[in-house]
Structures are given as structure tokens and as C-alpha cells.
Amino acid sequence: MEKLTLFWHRRDLRAYDNAGLHAALRNHKNVQPVFIFDTDILDHLPKQDARIDFIDEALQQLNEAYQKFGARLWVFYGNPQDIFKELTSKYNVEALYSNRDYESYAKNRDSNIYEFLKSKNIPFIGKKDHVVFEKNEVVKGDGLPYTVFTPYSKIWKNNLSDYYFKAYPIEQYADNFNATDAIQWDSVYDHGFIKTNHSFTAPNFDDKTITNYKEQRDFPAKEGTTKLSVHLRFGTVSIRECVRRAMDLESETWLNELIWRDFYQSILFHFPHVETSCFRSKYEKVEWEKNEEHFEAWCKGKTGYPLVDAGMRELNETGFMHNRVRMVVASFLTKHLLLDWRWGEAYFAEKLLDFDLASNNGGWQWAAGCGTDAAPYFRVFNPTSQLERFDKKKEYVKKWVPEFGTTNYPEPIVEHKFARQRALDRYKEGLG
Secondary structure: OOEEEEEEEOOOOOOOOOHHHHHHHHHOOOEEEEEEEEHHHHOOOOOOOHHHHHHHHHHHHHHHHHHOOOOOOEEEEEOHHHHHHHHHHHOEEEEEEEEOOOOHHHHHHHHHHHHHHHOOOOOEEEEOOOOOOOOOOOEOOOOOEOOOHHHHHHHHHHHOOHHHHOOOOOHHHHHHEOOOOOOOEOOHHHHOOOOOOOOOOOOOOOHHHHHOHHHHOOOOOOOOOOOOHHHHHHOOOOHHHHHHHHHHOOOHHHHHHHHHHHHHHHHHHHOHHHHOOOOOHHHHHOOOEOOHHHHHHHHHOOOOOHHHHHHHHHHHHHOOOOHHHHHHHHHHHHHHOOEOHHHHHHHHHHHOOOOOHHHHHHHHHHHHOOOOOOOOOOOOOOHHHHHHHHOOOOHHHHHHOOOOOOOOOOOOOOOHHHHHHHHHHHHHHHHO
16 A cells, blocks of 8 residues: 655645645655645635635645655645545555644534544644734743733734745655646635636835835825735735745734734733634624624725725625724724624624634624724724714715715714713623
8 A cells, every 4th residue: 555644725825935734744655735625614715715715726726846856735625524534545645744723613624534543643733924923922920921012012023033034845755745647636716616716916024114104004095005814814825925035025014913803822832712602702782783784884994984885895795804993894893883892803804815713703803892902992984084083075975885975875874972872882782
């Protein structure tokens, strides 16, 4: 029976600077990369989802990269444990490598596969690749996790050394790939999924954007952000490469954004209850409205607040929303409409191409005031003044809300002064 070591791609759809792949190649011969379209995840998605297209495109490019080394990527569709049962029955599998994932579903899935492989004396080895620091690498002196960003980021930066953002080149180990012409590609489109017409841009480390990030990042009409979030989400770029670029260009503001990403992953790891509940449990006592008409108006971008509506329409059409606008629309939902942050979080999870559970959850709980290091509940963004400050010429609004300024544009569904006071009263009442 042929000997193989498997490397399982998940949120790391690249061959270069891949910690787990590097470790597999360094330690074993006949390394075979695999990817599994996990039906436990896909069964909850619509049959047309641009994120599936993104993954498929990334896999095609990944396979091309492997072919340059005389190898191929094998793609499967199904339950991961069933796939590994099949592979271990067909091949003499020496080990399975992957990069760690910190979401509860992934941890449970990996634990079950670990136990199955352990029963067959096959090691399942995980590596750190999705973040710079994980688990207990950035904690307080007493070993407890940080729950406030500023001290976390200070220790994060103090701990940073070349070791943590070095690259993992694979060229010197390329002979250790499984040299095969065997094609194993179970296309997701053979299982009822339909391609969208979405087009994706390649990752672009534009030095000018990173250098000017601090001055440009808050203005949605400008190309002031890197648009790398979707690539970080699926690992088509390396977080270490991002850190190296931020350090080289001395862009502390952009580096801080990368640290926020690590911070929210740390919160998710140490406090898994945040996936479904408020980080601060006392906020569960806040009584939310149940107005589904208001929620639908928010979803469709028909609230009568131009910046909110532009953001939601951009999201619905492109799967992207500018970060400043994300804060405004999240504040509007939770404070002006007094709707449960979990409604907004779920809508973003459905629509965002760059959806990442830790960051999405952290951002929504921040906006609602119930999260770690959150904006205080009495901070209520004024969407009108936010518009004047960050889209004064209405360029962003006019792009996404063409009827703005005409009689076809709706009146505000809620009045700002009333909504602000209602939110303050409701939060105060719930928090005692």
C-alpha cells in the first residue's frame, strides 16, 4: 500500500509561506495536499454563494502552483471524517498535517478526526498559520487573557520578533511532494452549487495604500484600504507577509488592524461563549425590539439614512463593506433600531465575502456595547454627522444610492434624537 503524508488545506489556500505545509514537507516524503468541501458547512449555505466561487478559483490557482512541483491538489466533497476514513483505507497514511482553526465547529471537527486517526496510530499535527500569536502566547502576567485591546497590542508588539513573522519557504523540500498524475477533483458544482457572476481581484500589497492607510482609511469613496480581508479570511495571503509589509513600510495603523484580528481570535479561543452570547453577560438583560419591518429596511438599504443605505447596498451587491461604514450600520441597527446585534451579525455572516466569525462577532459586540473592549453603550453614532465627516461630497452615497436627493428616496424610518434617547433609556434599564 502506497505511503502518503496528507496536508489538509482549510483557511490557508496557498502553497507559499504556509506553516503546516512547510512542516509536513520538512518531516516527510510523499506529501499529498488535499482540500475538502465540508458538507457540514456547505449544507447551510445557499446554492449560489460567491464565497464558494472564491474558494474554487483559489483551489484552481493552488493546483497550478503544485503542478510546478510535479504534484497535484486533491479535492473532495463530503464529511471530512468520512473522507479520511476512505483515504486511510486506500493508502498507508503516515500523518495528517493542517493549520489550526479556533472556531468551535472546527475544534470539535478536528477533535473527532484526531480521535479517529489516533485509533489507527496516525498522528494529526496542527500548526499555527492563521494568526501571528495564538492561545496563551499573549496573556497577562497571571496567565489570564487580555480583554482590552490596548494592553494586548502593547504586549503583542513587545513579543514580536523575526521568529514570529518569518516566511516558510517550501522550494527546498519540493522533492518531498507526492509526485502524481492522478486527478482527484470532486467539483462543488457537481453537487448543485451554481456559479455567480462575481469577479475577484488578486491580492494587492500596494505600498502607497499601506503607507497612507492612516489618513485614507476612513473615507469610503476613496481607495484607501487594501481589500485584503477576503484573502486573509481564506488564507490566499499570509498574515506573516502582511506583518512584514507593515513593518517595512512603518505603518503602525495598518499593523494595528492586523493585531485587532489576532485579538478577536484570542477572545474567541478563550471565551467561546461569544459565538452565541454577549461577552458581558449582563447585556443579555437589554430588551431588544422585534420590528422585522425595520430590519428588512436596514437589510435592503432603505432606512432613509444615506450612509447606512449606501453601506448595505454595497454589501448586498459586492459582498464587501468599508470598515468605517460597517461601524455606522452596526451602530444604527443596535442603537437606532434597537435590534439584537445577533440579527446583524447573522446577516453579515451570510453576505460578507470576508466573513470571519471572530472579527464579525467582535465587531458587532463592539458596536452593541456588549463585547470586549466595546464602545460604551451611550456612544451612539450619528449617521448624519458621520456622513458629513467621511463622505462630505456624497460620492460614496451617490454611487450606491442613485435616488438620493430625489422624491424617491425614503424618509428616515426613525428619528435620530428619539432613537438615541430610547437606546440610552433601554440600555440603562437593562443594565440596572
